[in-house]
Amino acid sequence: xxxxxxxxxxxxxxxxxxxxxxxxxxxxxxxxxxxxxxxxxxxxxxxxxxxxxxxxxxxxxxxxxxxxxxxxxxxxxxxxxxxxxxxxxxxxxxxxxxxxxxxxxxxxxxxxxxxxxxxxxxxxxxxxxxxxxxxxxxxxxxxxxxxxxxxxxxxxxxxxxxxxxxxxxxxxxxxxxxxxxxxxxxxxxxxxxxxxxxxxxxxxxxxxxxxxxxxxxxxx
Ligand code: DX5
Ligand code: ZN
Numbered sequence: 001x002x003x004x005x006x007x008x009x010x011x012x013x014x015x016x017x018x019x020x021x022x023x024x025x026x027x028x029x030x031x032x033x034x035x036x037x038x039x040x041x042x043x044x045x046x047x048x049x050x051x052x053x054x055x056x057x058x059x060x061x062x063x064x065x066x067x068x069x070x071x072x073x074x075x076x077x078x079x080x081x082x083x084x085x086x087x088x089x090x091x092x093x094x095x096x097x098x099x100x101x102x103x104x105x106x107x108x109x110x111x112x113x114x115x116x117x118x119x120x121x122x123x124x125x126x127x128x129x130x131x132x133x134x135x136x137x138x139x140x141x142x143x144x145x146x147x148x149x150x151x152x153x154x155x156x157x158x159x160x161x162x163x164x165x166x167x168x169x170x171x172x173x174x175x176x177x178x179x180x181x182x183x184x185x186x187x188x189x190x191x192x193x194x195x196x197x198x199x200x201x202x203x204x205x206x207x208x209x210x211x212x213x214x215x216x217x218x219x220x
Contacts, residue, residue, distance in 0.1 A: 001191065001217065001220060002186065002191055002192075002193065002213055002216045002217055002220065003029035003030055003191065003192045003193070004027075004028055004029050004030075004193055004195060004199075004209050004212055004213055005028070005029060005030040005031065005032040005063050005172070005192055005193065005194045005195070006023045006028045006031065006032060006194075006195055006196070006199040006200065006205070006209065007032040007033075007034055007143065007174075007194050007195065007196035007199075007200075008020065008023075008031055008032065008033050008034070008046075008054065009032075009033075009034040009045055009046075009143050009196050010143045010144075010196035010197050010199070010200035010201065011200050012200075013046075016050070016053060016054065016057065017053065017056075017057035019200070020054055020057040020058040020060070021057060021058060022205055023058075023060070023199070023205060023209075024058050024059075024060050025205075025206075026204075026205035026206040026208075026209050027206055027209050027210065027213075028060060028199075028205075028209055029060070029061075029192075030060060030061045030062075030063040030084075030085070030192065031054065031058060031060045031061070031062055031063065032063045032065060032174070032194045032196075033046070033050075033051060033054065033062055033063065033064045033065065033083075034046075034065050034067065034143075034196075035047060035051075035064060035065065035066050035067060035068060035078075036067045036068070036140075036141065037067070037068040037069060039068070039069045040067050040068050040069045040089065040091075040092060040140075041067045041140050041141035042141055043141045043142055048074070048077050048078060048081045049081075051064060051078060051081035051082060051083060052081040052082060054082070055081060055082030061084040061085065062082060062083050062084050062085070063084070063085045063087070063172075063192075063194075064078055064083040064084075064085060064086050064087065065087050065113065065134065065174065065194075066078070066086065066087065066088040066089070066092075067089060067140045067141070068088075068092065069092055069093050070092065070093045070094060071086075071088035071089075071092050071093075071094065071099055072093075072094040072095075072098065072099050072102060075088075075099060075102050075103055075106070076102070076106060079103070079106040079107070079108050083108055084108065084109065085108065085109045085110075085111055085131070085132060086103050086108050086109070086110060086111065087110070087111030087112065087113050087132060087134050087172075088111075088112065088113065089112075089113045089114070089115065089140070090112050090113065090114050090118060090122055090123060090126065091114075091115055091118055096112065096126055097125075097126070097129065100112070100126065100129045100130060109131040109132065110129070110130050110131055110132070111130055111131060111132030111133065111134050111169075111170075111172070112126050112130045112132075112133055112134070113133075113134035113135075113136060113140075113174075114133075114134070114135055114136060114154065115136050115139065115140055116136055116137075116138070116139055116148055116151060117139075120153075120154040120157045120158065121157075123158065123161075124161065127158070127161060127162060127165060127167060127169065128165055128167055130169050131169055131170060132169055132170040132171075132172055132192070133158055133169050133170070133171055133172065134172045134173075134174055134194075135151055135154050135155055135158070135171070135172070135173050135174070135190070136151070136173075136174055136175055137149075137151045137173050137174060137175040137176050137177070137181075137185070138174075138175030138176050139175075140175075143196035143197050144196070144197045144201075145175060145176055146176050147175065147176025147177065147178070147181040147184075148175070148176070149181075149184060151173075152184065152185070152188040155171065155173070155185070155188035155189050155190060156188055156189070158171065158189070159171065159188070159189040170191060170192055171189050171190050171191055171192065172190065172191075172192035172193070172194065173185040173190040173192075173193055173194065174194035175194070177193045177194060177195040177198060177212065178195065178197075178198035178212065179198070179211040179212050179214075179215045180215075182195075182212045182213075182215040182216040182219075183215045183216060183218055183219035184219070185216070186215075186216035186217070186218075186219040186220050187219040187220075190216075191220075193212060193216055195208075195209075195212055198212060199212070
């Protein structure tokens with residue numbers, strides 16, 4: 001019903017494999033992997049070799065979130081590295097339909113993400129094509145920012161649109177998710193919750209994941 005996807009962006013990178021294993025042991029459902037190129041967003045995070053290493057360290061689904069300018073140029077390498085889900089931004093370069101088709105042709109699930117300043121209607125033609133829609137609840141680029149509750153209108157719009165179309169892509173939220181905000185997102189239809197600092201910033205990952213999950217389940 002609810003999946004928690006801890007974001008590896010907030011982990012101790014010197015202990016990458018241990019951190020991934022700890023998240024799996026703590027009951028994390030997916031591992032969210034934030035890829036930033038210093039161009040699409042004003043930050044540089046990690047790339048293909050890190051996804052490859054994570055693939056060896058865990059069998060959790062790898063939920064790769066590409067915050068890069070030209071996703072089409074790198075999708076094949078991220079697939080080869082072991083991604084299970086690849087989500088790119090509707091604001092990035094290239095034809096989103098072609099990128100979705102490319103991801104699918106390589107046997108991986110495709111997601112589309114939308115940044116806070118982008119009107120949700122741009123997603124209309126893409127909704128029937130994707131497996132997942134990722135609504136950003138912070139400006140992409142950094143962990144530890146505050147949840148933007150005004151993005152809930154986008155979740156409502158997407159939910160209504162998908163109902164009209166008779167489709168049901170996964171609905172994911174990313175940014176500022178904690179036990180305080182998870183319920184709000186779940187009440188508006190989010191079923192996959194990404195959480196970075198609210199998991200890795202806590203001493204006990206299991207407790208942190210459970211608290212976020214319970215808060216969400218209470219509002220489904
Ligand atoms: C932001 C990333 C998020 C980030 C979430 O650009 O896409 O996944 O790691 O971190 P928190 O949960 O701390 O907001
Ligand atoms: Zn992310």
